[in-house]
Structure formats: C-alpha cells, structure tokens
Amino acid sequence: MICKERIFQLAGLRLAALEWGEPGQFPVLALHGWLDNAGSFERLAEHLQGCHIVALDLAGHGLSDSRAADASYNIWQEVGPVCEVAEQMGWSRFSLLGHSRGGAIASLVAGTYPALIDKLVLIEGGVPLLGEAADAPDNLARALAENRRLRDKSGRVFPDRETALEQRAQGFSPVAYSTAEILARRSLRQVGGGYQWHADQRLKANSELRLTSDHARAFLSRIEAPVLLFLAERSPFCGSPAFQSVLPYFGSLEVLTLPGGHHLHLEGAEGTIAQRTLEFLKVAPS
Numbered sequence: 058m059i060c061k062e063r064i065f066q067l068a069g070l071r072l073a074a075l076e077w078g079e080p081g082q083f084p085v086l087a088l089h090g091w092l093d094n095a096g097s098f099e100r101l102a103e104h105l106q107g108c109h110i111v112a113l114d115l116a117g118h119g120l121s122d123s124r125a126a127d128a129s130y131n132i133w134q135e136v137g138p139v140c141e142v143a144e145q146m147g148w149s150r151f152s153l154l155g156h157s158r159g160g161a162i163a164s165l166v167a168g169t170y171p172a173l174i175d176k177l178v179l180i181e182g183g184v185p186l187l188g189e190a191a192d193a194p195d196n197l198a199r200a201l202a203e204n205r206r207l208r209d210k211s212g213r214v215f216p217d218r219e220t221a222l223e224q225r226a227q228g229f230s231p232v233a234y235s236t237a238e239i240l241a242r243r244s245l246r247q248v249g250g251g252y253q254w255h256a257d258q259r260l261k262a263n264s265e266l267r268l269t270s271d272h273a274r275a276f277l278s279r280i281e282a283p284v285l286l287f288l289a290e291r292s293p294f295c296g297s298p299a300f301q302s303v304l305p306y307f308g309s310l311e312v313l314t315l316p317g318g319h320h321l322h323l324e325g326a327e328g329t330i331a332q333r334t335l336e337f338l339k340v341a342p343s
Contacts (some may be wrong), residue, residue: 058077060076067138070114070124071121072121072122073114075095075111077109077110078107078109080109083109083340084148084151084152085109086142086153087102088113088115088153090320092244092256092260093157093240094118094243095112095113095119098112101328101331102328103327104332105331106190108338113148115138115162117130117308119243121180124257126208129204129265130262131265131266138232151173152177152338155177156181156182157180157182157230158182161180163182163183163195164277165276168277176284176337177284177340178287180283181247181287181292182288183284184277187269187273187299188241188267188269196263196266199263203262207262208258210255211258216252224254224260225240230293230320236246271304273306277303281308282309284310285311285313287313287314289321299320311337313333315330
C-alpha cells in the first residue's frame with residue numbers, strides 16, 4: 058500500500074502521522090511504543106490490505122511537536138489527542154492498534170470511550186505500569202524533579218549515523234539494525250557535532266501518578282471491544298506476574314504468543330500478526 062504523510066493540528070499541538078489505505082476501508086488508528094514513532098508500523102501496515110491505517114507520531118516523538126514546557130507525558134494525557142485525531146478523520150467508530158506504551162494508551166481510550174472502539178489489537182502491551190496508592194506522594198515528588206531536570210536536555214549526540222543506529226539497536230529494548238534504520242527515518246536528526254535521536258527527554262521521567270490495580274480494573278473491565286493481544290516469546294516484561302494478573306480484567310481477550318522479541322511486528326512476525334489481525338477485524342484482504 059502507498060504510504061502518505063499526514064499532519065493533524067490540535068489545540069496547541071501538531072501531530073505528524075503516516076497513512077496507508079483509503080477512506081471507506083476499515084478504519085484503524087495505530088499507536089507506537091515509548092521512544093519509537095509511526096514508522097514502527099511500516100512493515101505490518103503493508104500486510105493489512107483493506108484497512109485505512111493512520112499511525113501517529115505521538116507527542117514528543119518522531120516529527121510531532123513536544124508538549125509545552127509546563128506540561129508532562131502522563132499516559133492518560135494521550136487519550137484526548139487520539140480521540141481528536143479520529144474526529145478529524147471523520148471516524149465515529151474505529152479500531153485501535155497499539156504497541157507497548159501505545160497499547161496501554163489504546164486500552165485507556167477504549168475504557169474511557171467504549172462506544173467509539175470496534176476492535177482492540179495490542180502488541181506487547183495494553184496495560185500501563187501500575188503503582189500502589191501509598192507510593193503516590195514519593196512518586197509524584199520524584200516525577201516532578203525528573204521532569205524539571207530533563208526539561209532542557211536534548212539527548213546524547215553521536216559522532217556518526219552508524220554509531221547512533223548501533224546504540225538504538227542495543228538499547229533498553231534491543232532491535233535489529235534494520236529496525237533501527239526504519240525508526241531513524243523519523244527520529245534521527247543531524248545536529249552540530251553528529252547525530253541525535255529526537256524525542257522529548259521528559260518522556261524518560263516517571264509518570265506523576267501511576268494507576269493502581271483498581272484503576273486498571275475500572276478501565277479494562279469497561280472495554281466493550283473484543284481484544285486481541287500478541288505477546289513475544291522473548292518479551293522483556295509481558296510475561297511478568299504483574300502484567301499477567303490484570304489480563305483477566307479484559308472482558309473478551311484472545312492471547313497469541315509468537316516467536317520474537319518486543320518489536321516482533323517489525324522483525325519477522327508481521328505477516329502472521331497481519332493475517333490474524335485481518336481475521337479478527339473481519340477484513341477480507343484485497
């Protein structure tokens with residue numbers, strides 16, 4: 058499918074996006090993971106024939122604007138912009154495709170506005186990092202201090218493009234060099250002295266308030282859409298007891314575990330994910 062660039066102008070925030078497919082096809086809004094960008098859906102989208110896909114660069118990522126200096130990046134702050142983009146697309150009902158942090162955002166959107174969401178497809182995500190109510194005061198103090206410290210930071214500068222790509226490939230969530238190349242198209246920029254991965258550094262701060270297990274139950278149990286969750290055999294966190302403990306909160310959930318790591322939708326499993334997703338969405342591939 059032909060890929061096109063899109064820009065969405067929201068109140069005080071300009072979001073860039075990639076678009077595949079055409080109006081009238083099955084509407085899907087795609088949300089990427091932490092410090093990734095819309096390009097992370099490139100290989101998967103090519104297999105999702107019959108879908109009209111809009112993949113956002115979320116705020117502070119890729120080619121999108123960063124949030125204002127007095128703002129932060131709490132995960133629930135993405136819910137409003139996601140819904141505004143769908144409204145600008147003219148979608149009164151649509152499906153969500155989310156990877157990692159984007160999956161957690163997708164679940165919050167579906168739990169906040171259940172009537173809007175037709176189907177929910179999650180890849181290595183779907184649940185925000187949870188906390189305990191008793192830890193909230195200390196967590197808020199730490200988050201505010203981190204946000205203030207990171208506000209004027211711009212990230213490490215690498216002497217050449219190859220070093221920057223190798224750093225991303227070997228990062229917190231390791232990826233293949235070819236995957237780093239895809240992410241670099243929207244996030245790696247040439248600056249004075251070399252190359253720099255573009256992302257608002259405040260994204261690295263803790264959330265000011267983490268949802269508790271009770272919060273997670275309230276949001277997830279309110280989701281009316283059927284949920285399809287893809288997990289990786291080499292998942293860095295989705296196999297944890299904390300993650301598994303909240304999965305029963307989804308009312309209608311199918312879990313499929315596939316070979317690969319956290320970015321399996323970019324690294325060999327995209328065909329399988331696309332085929333099962335089209336079946337789940339009930340879209341006949343063209």
